Amino acid sequence: MTRQRPRGSPFKLGEAIAGYTFLAPFLAVMALFTAWPLLQALWLSFHSYDLFSPARWVGLDNYSYLLTQGDFWISIRNTALYTAVVVAAQTVLAIVLALIMDQSIRGKTFFRVAFFLPSVTSSVAISLIFMFIFFKNGVLNQALAWLHLEPLFGWGGLGTPVDWLGDVKTALWAIMAQNVWSTAGFFMIVFLAGLQDIPESLYEAARVDGANPAQQFRHITLPLLRPTTFYVVTMGLIGCFQVFDQVYVMTEGGPLKATLTTAYLLYKEAFVNFNMGYACAIAFVLATIIFAITMVQKRVMGE
Amino acid sequence: MALLAAACRQGGAGDTSRTVIRFSGYAGNPAETDLMKKLVADFNAGQKEIKAVYEPVPGQYYPKLLTMLVSKTAPDVFYLDILYFEPFLAKGIMRPLDDFMAKSRLDRGVFIPSLIDAFSDDGKTYGIPKDFNALGLFYNKEAFEREHLAPPDATWTLDKLRDTAKALTKKYPSGHQQYGFALTHDNIDRYLPVARGFGAELFDAKGACAMARPPARDAMAYYSGLKLQDKAAIYPSEVGSNWTGDAFGRQAAAMVFEGGWLIPYLADSFPKVPYGVAELPRGPAGRSNFLFTVAYVIPTTSKQPEAAWKLIEFLTSEQAQRQVTFALPSRKAISARYAAARPEYKAILAGADYAQPYEFGPKGDRIKDRLGVAVQEVFLGAKEPARALADACEEIDRITKL
Numbered sequence: 001m002t003r004q005r006p007r008g009s010p011f012k013l014g015e016a017i018a019g020y021t022f023l024a025p026f027l028a029v030m031a032l033f034t035a036w037p038l039l040q041a042l043w044l045s046f047h048s049y050d051l052f053s054p055a056r057w058v059g060l061d062n063y064s065y066l067l068t069q070g071d072f073w074i075s076i077r078n079t080a081l082y083t084a085v086v087v088a089a090q091t092v093l094a095i096v097l098a099l100i101m102d103q104s105i106r107g108k109t110f111f112r113v114a115f116f117l118p119s120v121t122s123s124v125a126i127s128l129i130f131m132f133i134f135f136k137n138g139v140l141n142q143a144l145a146w147l148h149l150e151p152l153f154g155w156g157g158l159g160t161p162v163d164w165l166g167d168v169k170t171a172l173w174a175i176m177a178q179n180v181w182s183t184a185g186f187f188m189i190v191f192l193a194g195l196q197d198i199p200e201s202l203y204e205a206a207r208v209d210g211a212n213p214a215q216q217f218r219h220i221t222l223p224l225l226r227p228t229t230f231y232v233v234t235m236g237l238i239g240c241f242q243v244f245d246q247v248y249v250m251t252e253g254g255p256l257k258a259t260l261t262t263a264y265l266l267y268k269e270a271f272v273n274f275n276m277g278y279a280c281a282i283a284f285v286l287a288t289i290i291f292a293i294t295m296v297q298k299r300v301m302g303e
Numbered sequence: 304m305a306l307l308a309a310a311c312r313q314g315g316a317g318d319t320s321r322t323v324i325r326f327s328g329y330a331g332n333p334a335e336t337d338l339m340k341k342l343v344a345d346f347n348a349g350q351k352e353i354k355a356v357y358e359p360v361p362g363q364y365y366p367k368l369l370t371m372l373v374s375k376t377a378p379d380v381f382y383l384d385i386l387y388f389e390p391f392l393a394k395g396i397m398r399p400l401d402d403f404m405a406k407s408r409l410d411r412g413v414f415i416p417s418l419i420d421a422f423s424d425d426g427k428t429y430g431i432p433k434d435f436n437a438l439g440l441f442y443n444k445e446a447f448e449r450e451h452l453a454p455p456d457a458t459w460t461l462d463k464l465r466d467t468a469k470a471l472t473k474k475y476p477s478g479h480q481q482y483g484f485a486l487t488h489d490n491i492d493r494y495l496p497v498a499r500g501f502g503a504e505l506f507d508a509k510g511a512c513a514m515a516r517p518p519a520r521d522a523m524a525y526y527s528g529l530k531l532q533d534k535a536a537i538y539p540s541e542v543g544s545n546w547t548g549d550a551f552g553r554q555a556a557a558m559v560f561e562g563g564w565l566i567p568y569l570a571d572s573f574p575k576v577p578y579g580v581a582e583l584p585r586g587p588a589g590r591s592n593f594l595f596t597v598a599y600v601i602p603t604t605s606k607q608p609e610a611a612w613k614l615i616e617f618l619t620s621e622q623a624q625r626q627v628t629f630a631l632p633s634r635k636a637i638s639a640r641y642a643a644a645r646p647e648y649k650a651i652l653a654g655a656d657y658a659q660p661y662e663f664g665p666k667g668d669r670i671k672d673r674l675g676v677a678v679q680e681v682f683l684g685a686k687e688p689a690r691a692l693a694d695a696c697e698e699i700d701r702i703t704k705l
Contacts, residue, residue: 051370051373052396132543137541163538163540163541255683272366273669274369
């Protein structure tokens with residue numbers, strides 16, 4: 001081990017002071033609005049607190065109640081299913097759209113804008129529109145009837161159309177479809193940017209070697225898109241685990257908890273039932289799950 | 304920022320001598336919000352000491368109110384639904400108003416007793432009722448005439464309602480699909496009056512949940528049967544409505560149980576629908592109805608309770624109550640005159656006579672939600688009525704003991 005310059009030499013110290021001085025405004029804001037509330041929430045998660053009476057220390061009670069309570073597990077199951085389906089679907093759809101948009105087709109700019117638009121639209125507005133689409137006498141059912149596709153969904157003839165958001169079996173899937181639709185466009189743009197970064201010379205070399213388009217996609221495009229894919233999947237995971245607004249607007253967790261997600265359960269416990277301590281415990285478990293999954297994913301994708 | 308604040312202060316320079324108080328309610332129906340705006344303006348114009356600011360809350364009123372109460376930013380006067388009276392009382396949120404009432408010589412007797420009693424506890428008055436409503440059986444006159452059926456009257460029973468709903472469920476050659484009845488399948492708002500008509504009670508004498516007993520079960524079988532067996536009823540969402548009154552206005556349902564608030568709504572949105580209002584049909588054990596009422600209250604956190612009281616006094620005065628159009632006024636004398644002038648309110652006023660307040664104790668909001676889940680479980684086929692109600696009761700007993 002080589003001997004380093006003694007710690008705290010005037011030069012180093014001066015540099016550090018200057019650096020932290022420049023960082024100070026940001027650090028102060030972050031400490032005040034991120035670190036402090038986080039610590040406060042952690043502290044609260046060990047208390048029973050309804051906002052009106054003083055917080056009472058309960059140790060790990062909130063956490064043990066959470067593990068034994070049915071609603072939490074229902075919400076985890078719903079959220080996990082939701083995340084798995086939505087992340088997979090939106091990533092695949094985004095890649096496909098990006099590949100199509102990368103070709104020289106007519107009206108490319110129009111389609112790019114059209115696909116991107118949902119991601120700059122308020123999710124509440126989109127949710128309201130999708131409620132009309134999913135109503136029993138809504139656009140979706142009318143379109144299905146017009147295409148004579150009713151038998152696919154077990155109705156038709158004298159049967160009744162599906163009440164997409166009111167049926168336990170379909171409600172979560174309806175919200176998934178809405179979310180895939182609204183986020184795929186944004187990730188398409190991300191993939192498009194990734195595609196532009198792949199040097200044309202690689203494809204040229206592959207063509208010279210006789211690789212067909214499928215082989216080019218498999219051995220050049222996909223591997224070189226890996227950083228982009230990592231970003232898209234991570235952002236998708238985080239977004240899906242926190243899904244709230246769609247559930248809040250469209251179903252309020254119903255019917256019969258079929259769309260009860262962890263973030264919605266957290267909101268309900270905090271701002272409807274005023275179990276602040278319990279809600280904080282849910283928040284920390286949710287954050288831990290997201291963190292763990294991101295770590296696993298980082299390992300798997302070899303970042 | 305400071306500049307902006309200074310500018311604001313300057314703008315309101317004329318009002319600096321006035322005590323400013325804030326007043327909040329939910330922004331439910333436009334007629335109500337408009338009237339409140341007008342009344343507050345009248346109040347401000349009528350005197351020089353107090354300036355009231357009206358801050359209606361669109362949606363999620365109670366979560367917002369509770370958060371404001373905790374952060375000590377709650378308005379000085381706000382609406383309180385009867386459902387939340389006991390939960391709020393348990394938290395010690397409201398200030399008793401008896402001293403103010405004595406000083407202003409406002410006699411409890413001028414208000415309908417059941418209303419002012421509903422907002423009192425242990426000899427103290429915590430809220431002055433603003434108005435009230437009860438349910439009525441709204442029926443589409445044209446639909447009845449088309450099928451040559453006699454309109455509902457005081458002799459109607461729940462069985463009669465069921466038969467008529469079946470007769471009114473029809474697809475007309477014009478393509479118009481009409482159902483006999485529209486109901487709510489995810490809450491207790493229409494189920495509980497039916498259940499009480501069957502003789503069910505929410506709690507027994509010992510305070511235990513009594514909804515798993517036969518009358519409540521039979522009522523659930525009857526109520527869900529309207530839809531599941533007879534296919535003579537719909538949920539509002541099935542026809543793109545978000546409440547049964549709207550489904551009635553769209554003529555998707557020929558009968559609904561709705562409150563008096565449907566009357567101005569129909570006049571505004573569906574003026575061509577010819578309708579009548581009758582009392583809710585009698586059940587095997589008699590009649591039942593819900594009494595919906597809202598009061599003005601002052602939180603203990605208010606720094607200007609005297610000024611806040613002046614506003615309440617004004618809002619519940621005869622002069623203000625005479626302008627109410629969306630509900631029945633809470634003052635005895637005005638309410639009677641009001642119903643006499645508007646025959647469509649007659650059945651609703653009659654229903655209020657034997658109605659039970661829409662409240663279910665200190666944990667009422669949660670108990671109501673849990674029982675609503677049982678209704679939904681039955682309608683969605685997740686559980687049999689007996690199982691759904693037994694499970695609900697088990698949890699309600701736990702919630703009560705919390």
